[in-house]
Amino acid sequence: MNNKLDINLIRNDFPILKEVINGKQLVYLDNAATTQKPQLVLDALTGYYEHYNANIHRGIHQLAEKATAAFEESRLRLQKFINAPSAEEVILTYGTTDGINLVAQTYGRSFIKEGDEIIISTMEHHSNIVPWQMLCEEKGCVLRVIPINDQGELLMDEFEKLLSERTKFVSVVHVSNALGTINPVKEIISKAHAVGAKVLLDGAQASSHLHLDVQDLDCDFYTLSLHKIYGPTGMGILYGKRALLDAMPPYRGGGEMIKEVTFAKTTYNELPYKFEAGTPNIADVVAAKYALDYVDLLGKENIASHENDLLEYATAALKEIDGLRIIGEAKEKVSVVSFVMNGIHHQDIGVILDQHGIAVRTGHHCTQPLMNRFNITGTTRASFAVYNTIEEVDLLIKGLHKVKKMLG
Ligand code: PMP
Numbered sequence: 001m002n003n004k005l006d007i008n009l010i011r012n013d014f015p016i017l018k019e020v021i022n023g024k025q026l027v028y029l030d031n032a033a034t035t036q037k038p039q040l041v042l043d044a045l046t047g048y049y050e051h052y053n054a055n056i057h058r059g060i061h062q063l064a065e066k067a068t069a070a071f072e073e074s075r076l077r078l079q080k081f082i083n084a085p086s087a088e089e090v091i092l093t094y095g096t097t098d099g100i101n102l103v104a105q106t107y108g109r110s111f112i113k114e115g116d117e118i119i120i121s122t123m124e125h126h127s128n129i130v131p132w133q134m135l136c137e138e139k140g141c142v143l144r145v146i147p148i149n150d151q152g153e154l155l156m157d158e159f160e161k162l163l164s165e166r167t168k169f170v171s172v173v174h175v176s177n178a179l180g181t182i183n184p185v186k187e188i189i190s191k192a193h194a195v196g197a198k199v200l201l202d203g204a205q206a207s208s209h210l211h212l213d214v215q216d217l218d219c220d221f222y223t224l225s226l227h228k229i230y231g232p233t234g235m236g237i238l239y240g241k242r243a244l245l246d247a248m249p250p251y252r253g254g255g256e257m258i259k260e261v262t263f264a265k266t267t268y269n270e271l272p273y274k275f276e277a278g279t280p281n282i283a284d285v286v287a288a289k290y291a292l293d294y295v296d297l298l299g300k301e302n303i304a305s306h307e308n309d310l311l312e313y314a315t316a317a318l319k320e321i322d323g324l325r326i327i328g329e330a331k332e333k334v335s336v337v338s339f340v341m342n343g344i345h346h347q348d349i350g351v352i353l354d355q356h357g358i359a360v361r362t363g364h365h366c367t368q369p370l371m372n373r374f375n376i377t378g379t380t381r382a383s384f385a386v387y388n389t390i391e392e393v394d395l396l397i398k399g400l401h402k403v404k405k406m407l408g
Contacts, residue, residue, distance in 0.1 A: 004302045011387045013038040013294075024357030027392045032177050032205060032336050032383035033361050034227045038294050041231060044287035055279055057256065071282055074289040075272070081292050082222060083213040084239050088271040091238040091245070092285055096204040097127040099223030099238035100171070102275060103200055104131035106248040107221075108169070114140035116168040119197075121146040121154055121183075122373050123176040126366040128202045132171060146172070148373065152179040152328035160191060167197040174206035178365040178381065179328025180311075180336030182210070189218055198244065204228055208295075208385070209304055209334040214239050230385075231291030232284035238275070245271050252277040303386045307335035310384040314393045321400055323408065327379050338365075338379040341400070344407045349380045352406060353399045360396070 011017050014036045019026040028036060048070070054063035056071050072087075079087045093099045108131075112118065118132050122145055136143050144167075146159045154172075170192040175182050189199045200221035203212065207224040214222050221244070225236040240248075250257050250268050254277035259267040268274045295303065314337055318324055323342035341349060350362035363378040364371045371378060382396055 005298060005306055005386070007306065007387065007389055010298065011389075013040070014387055015039060015042070017387060021357040021359070022355050027356075027358040027395050029382040029384065029388065029392065029396060030359045030361050031208075031385035031388075032228070032365075032381065034233065035208065035230045035385050036387070037232065037291070038230055040290045040294060041287050044290040045232065045283050048283040048286050053283075056282055057273075067282060067286075070286045070289075071280075074285045077289040077292050078237050081207075081212065082224075082237070082239055083215055085215060086242065089239055089242050089245060091240065091272045091275045092280055093223070093236045093238050093275075094234055094281065095225035095227070095236035096125075096202060096223045097225075099221075099236060100128055100200065100202065101131045102238055102251045103171075103221050103223075103240070104135045106251050106275075107198070107244060108132075108135040109139070110247075110249055112139055112141050112168050115166065116141045117144050117162075117164070117166045118142070118169045118171065119144045119146060119159070119162055119167055119192075120170075121172050122148045123152065123154075123179060123181065123367060123370050124171075124173055125177055125202065125204065126368070128171055128173060129369065132169075141168070142166075145369075148370075151330050152176065152181045153330045154181075154183055154188075156184065156187065159188065163191060163195045163197070165195060167192065167195050169200070170197050171200040171202070173202040173204075175203075175209065175334050176328070176367075176370075177205045177336065178338055178367040178370055178379065179330065180333040180338070180383075181328060181330035182206070182332040182334060184332075185219070186217060193218070205334065205336070209307065211300055220244055226284070226288045226291060229291055230294055231288045232281075235281045235284040235288055242271065245275070250274050250277070254278045298386060304334075306386055307384050307388075310388055310390065310393060311335040311337065313390055314382060314384070314396070317393065317397045318400075321397070321404070323404070324400070327374055327376070335384040336381060337383070338381045340376055340379055341403070341408070344403060346378045346380045348407055349400070349403050352403045353380075353396070356395070356399045356402070358396055358399050 052066040056068040198220040203224040208229040222239040227233040257277040346362040361381040
């Protein structure tokens, strides 16, 4: 077990963990959907509204200056978090979904044409499928899909067979939300680049577990959502290489993204503002910095090591349950464990666990094609974060035994 972190002390940083659900202490195991927020993030949110709520970039009064400074400081913090070469390459978005749509609607509509091919994978979240399908419908380009094996790993030789001079774009998930698989993204990127294709990584799940370095990865685009990393909902980033972002047209039109507007013609602002029309989610952007500071304080390696302990313990204990099958047993995994139980519907499992105060995710996890690949309609998914404990895993296992007794 990891002894560098005092988990009980960490739990005190998260007020929500004291909630009582159905008369039971909350056991929150739905972290892949969203993580809980530590007190310093909550304080940053209310602190902004209480002390310096103002619109950014345009005001000259003190509150506006303070809000602008905090907003731009957060951008710098996010730049450091992913090791982007410059802050101008870090676009503030509403989250991963927004980032992918931005790329599909700007880069895609400008540079991908009829007959071109876009490669995604079987394990994509709907947010990395539908924007590309919409583009294909509009432009007449073709979607290709990398298959996976029964363990939930990409078939890399099949990926290589899909690559050709027609491949213009590859958009894959760094870490699967439904299976926990960590994909070999560096290899994907170098192979895609070898045929001249650009690569976007969906980092929604990777960001809270893995060290991120977009320069080392050499990806063309990277998107993530802060609410998966102990930060606020409704904000995220899109990293893009400068030359690509410069060549792309703006996404949404409005205030902030312009240089000059006349009725005859509008010229656009520089990076990153060209892609940031309208008043952004200022409070959430400001608070994001504190979430990343918190992660740094604990140390990402320490967090990952604790989560891996929980994953190993949970996987072994789940395998002891008769009639339970784990979906997703990749060699490289984060702390997400999905499973099905013989003859018991995942929704019933979720409802019974909830009666015991245990929050898990049930359903297709926005990955319906992946569920089809496994011939299932959904799974029950437990996903662990830094504040989870072995005792909570034990409560999950105990809860599943109760499920079996009632419905098995
Ligand atoms: N991709 C993956 C792998 C995800 O897990 C999620 C969130 N469930 C998303 C994309 C979408 O993220 P958001 O809803 O924050 O835009």
